[in-house]
Amino acid sequence: MLIARRADTRARADFATWKMMAKLNGITALPGEALTFLESYKALLKEMPEDAASEATIHLIYKSYYAKMGGVGAPPELPARSSDPVTDNVTAFKRPPVPRNKPTAPGAPAKPRLPVGLIFACLVVVYVGIRYYLMQ
Template structure:
């Protein structure tokens, strides 16, 4: 069953890719096998609607891939997974996090040391330790 799922997934992906390349006039760059499947798709498209022609072509590709991947016997039916229902294609707006209130200016506010002063103190300590160890 694992081979069947992989073959079905590969058939669907390849068909979508080949169909898009054909729409972009790049079908001549596809391998011969792909061109044969696209030709059968176009032939079936004249007989039946697009959805049914697509599924019929994918079924042919699936059977070919199943035998190519080493599947024994007839290819089992693989149920297509139903896509998850999309409630909406809009991302919900998230309110940004509240900013921290700025500290009030006054005598209770602790003054912050500037970065340059901290760096100067570290240099003095480093030079002192180096001088002491000599």
């Protein structure tokens, strides 16, 4: 059953990709197998509606992939995908809360902060001192 699910998922993804590439005039970049499946899809479109033709083509691709992935015998029938319309499951974007600095106690002294320039100057002095000491 695991092979069947993988084959079905891959067949649906590949068919959607091939169909989109055909719409974007990228059909020359598709492999030969994809071209044969797209030709059978076009033939099925003449006989049935687009949804049914898509499902029939996906089923053909599924059978092919099932055999290639090592499935033995006829591929099992997977439960049909639900045709219920998908409800919008997008959530509204909310900004994360801005972290605020913790207020200090009213009587506690604030920590003194060193300016960045002073730290950089100290590092330069240390570096020059080490270089000068090693050059002697």
